[in-house]
Amino acid sequence: MANKPLPLSNLAVGTKGKVESILIDGLLRRRLLDLGVVPGSVIEVVRVSPNGDPTAYLIKGALIGLRENEAKHILVHPI
C-alpha cells in the first residue's frame, strides 16, 4: 500500500484507493457512509462524465456518481 493519502478526486480512471478518512461532517458524510464509503473500503475510479464531472466510482459493488467537490473530501491511499 502506498504511503500518503490523497483526495479521491485526484485518482485517475482505472485506479483504486483504500479509504482512510472522510474530511467533512453533516449530511454528506452520512450519505457517503451509507453508500459504503467507510474507512478501509476499496474504491475504484470507473469513468468520468462526458464533460468532466461527475465521476463514477465502484463502491462496495455499486456504481456511484460523485461530484469533484464531494470526492475531494474523501482521503484514500492509492493502491
Place this chain on the structure above:
Amino acid sequence: MSLTMNNLNKIIELSNYYQKNSQTSNRDKIVSQIYSQSEIIAKQAIRNNKDKTTDLDKRLDDILTSKIFGYPIMLLILSIVFWMTIVGANYPSQILATIFFYLQEQLTNLFQYFNAPEWLRGFLVDGVYRGLAWVVSVMLPPMAIFFPLFTILEDLGYLPRVAFNLDRFFQKAGAHGKQSLTMSMGFGCNAAGIISCRIIESPRERLIAILTNNFVPCNGRFPTLITVATIFFGAAVSALYSTIIASMVIVGIVIVGIIVTLITSWLLSKTLLKGVPSSFTLELPPYRKPQIMKVFIRSVYDRTMFVLKRAVKIAAPAGAITWLLANTYLNGNSLIDIGANFLQPLGYAIGLDGYILMAFILGFPANEIVFPILIMSYLSQGSLMELDSFAALKTLLLDHGWTWLTALNLLLFSLLHFPCGTTMLTIKKETGSIKWTALAFIIPTSIAFLVTFAVAQTVRLLGIL
C-alpha cells in the same frame, strides 16, 4: 403501554450525557462495523464464477456515457420518444375524436327528440360534453404512450446515465443533475414532473427543480404548440418542408424553455435558494431488461384513470363555464367579449389580444383547454363555421388580426406562463408551503410577460412586421 413525559426526559438525559463526546466517530464505527459484517457474510454466501460480472454493463456505459456518443445518443433517444408520442398518439386521437363527435351528434338528436330547450343542449353538449371529449381525445393517447416509454427507459437503467451526462450543466446552475429527469417527466405532465422531483434528495435542489418544471411544455400544451407552429410557420414554405419547419420551431421553443430553466435555476440558487450545494450522490444501477408489456398495460390503465378523472373534475366544469360566459349577454355583449375587451390593452402590449389572455385565464384548470376555449370564444362572436382543416383555422385566426408575432408570442406565453391548476395543487402538496406555491405562480408568469413584452416591442420598434 404508552410512555410518559418522564420516560422521555430520561431518554433525553441519557442522550445528552452520551452525546457530549464524539458521536461522529461513534457513527463511523457503527456503520463500518455493519458494513464489514455485510462483507463477511456476502463473501461466505456468494460464489463469483468469473469476471463476466459487469462486462456488458461496462461496454454499454462506455458507449452511453462516452465523450463522442454520449450526447448524440441521448438526443436520438429523446427524439424517438417524442416522435413515438406525437405520431403514435395521432391515430388513436383521431379515432377517439371520431367516436366523441359521433356521440355528440347522437346527444344533440336526443335533446331535439325530447324538445329540450336550446340553452340546456348548448350548456350540456357544447359546454360540458365538448370540454370533456376534447381532453380525453387529446390528452389520453400521448400520455398513455409517453409515460410507459419513460418507465421503460428508467427500468432499463438509462435515465440515471442521462443525469450523469448532464450533471455539469445543472451543477453550474446550482441545481442537481437529476433535474434533467424531472424535466423530461414534465414533457409528459408538469404535475407528474413535480412529483418526480422527489428523486432529488436535497431540499434546496429539489425546490429549484419544482419551481422551474413548468418551463418544459407538457402534453397539454404540445397540441397547441404544434397547431400554431404548423399553420403560421410551417405554411410559410412549401408543403414538402412545412412539417420540418414546424418541427424546428417546436424544437426552438423547447430549447428556449431549457435555457430559461437553467437561467432561472441559477438565479434562484444565487438569491432565494442561496446555500451550499447539498450532497450529490447518484447511483448508476446495472442495466436491466424492462418488462415492456407489463409496463404498457399498467401505464394505459393508470393514465386512463388520471385523464378521465381530470376530464370530469376539471375540463367538464371549465367547458361549462366557458359556454356560460360566451352565452351570457350584458348590454348586447357576451361576458367573454367584455372580459376580452378589458384585457385587450394588456394583451396588445405583449403581442397577443384580449381573447388569448382570457383563454389562458379560463384555461387555468388545464392547459389543454386553452386553445379550444380561444376558438370557442372567437367563434361565438362571428359566424359559425366548420373547423375541419388547418386552412379554416388559419382563416379564423387571421380574421381576428393574428400575425406571425401573435403566433410567436402565443408559443412563448404558453411555454412560460403560470402552471395549470393541477400542477399548482401538486406544488402545494409537495412543498407544503404557500410561499413556494405562490412563487411557482409568480416567477413563470412574470417571465412570460417580460419576454413576450420585449419581443412585441422589439418587433414593432424595428417595424419588421
Place this chain on the structure above:
Amino acid sequence: MVSINNQLSEKKVTEKEIVVALAGNPNTGKSTIFNALTGLKQHTGNWPGKTVSYARGNYVHRGKSFVLVDLPGTYSLLANSIDELIARDFICFAKPDVTIVVTDATNLIRNLNLALQIMEATNNVVVAINLLDEAERKGIIVNIDKLSEKLGLPVVGTVARNQMGLNRLKDTIDDIVTKKIVTNPLKIHYPPEIEQKIQEMTPELENILKGELNPRWVALRILEGDKTLIDSIKQYLVYKEIDIKGEVALCH
C-alpha cells in the same frame, strides 16, 4: 377501479389484519415484488404529516388476509433523509408483523447492510434475494441456505418478474406470523468501547422503554447522535399524535 377495490378492501380490514412491511434499497425490484403480490389492489396516499407517498396493497394467502405496506427505497435506516425516517419509524413504531427486506443478488454487500440494520430493530424479518436471474447471468451464485444460516433468518430466493419464489415468500411470511419459523437474527458486535457504553445504558433503558422499543437499538441511536429519535418517540409513544400503523396500514 382502484378506488372501488380500495373501498371494498377497506371494509374488510380489521385490527386482526396481518401487516407486512416491504423494505429494501432502491433499484432492487422492490416495486415489482409489491405489484406481483398485490396486483392492482393498491391504495396510495401520503405518509401521515409527510409529503412522501406510500403504497399499500392487500393479498390473501392460506385463507388469511395480509396488508402489504411498501416503504420508501433506502440505503440505510439511519434517518438521514425523510425516506429513511419514514422507513425506520414504520418498522420501529408501527411494528409490522413481518418485515420483508428485498435485496439485489448482484450487490449483496450493500443490500445486506440495510438488512442488518433492520434486524437490529426487529426480529420478524424475512430476506428476499431478488434478481437471481440477473446474478446468474453475471456469474454470481448465491448460497441461500448459507445466507439463511449466517443471518439467523429465513431467506427466500426470488425472480419477481417471473413470479419465481413468491409463493415461498408468502408461505414464509405466514410461518413467521404463526411462529412456525422462529427467527434468531444475527446481532452485530461493535468495538469494545461502544459495546461497553451499550451495556451501561441497557438496564436503565429497559426500565424506561417498558418493552416498547428494543433497548440495544435505542442505545445505538443515542451513541451515534441520532437527532430524530426523541421526536419520533414523543410523537408515537408519548403523545400518540400519530397512529402510524392505523393511518397507513389499517386506514381507520
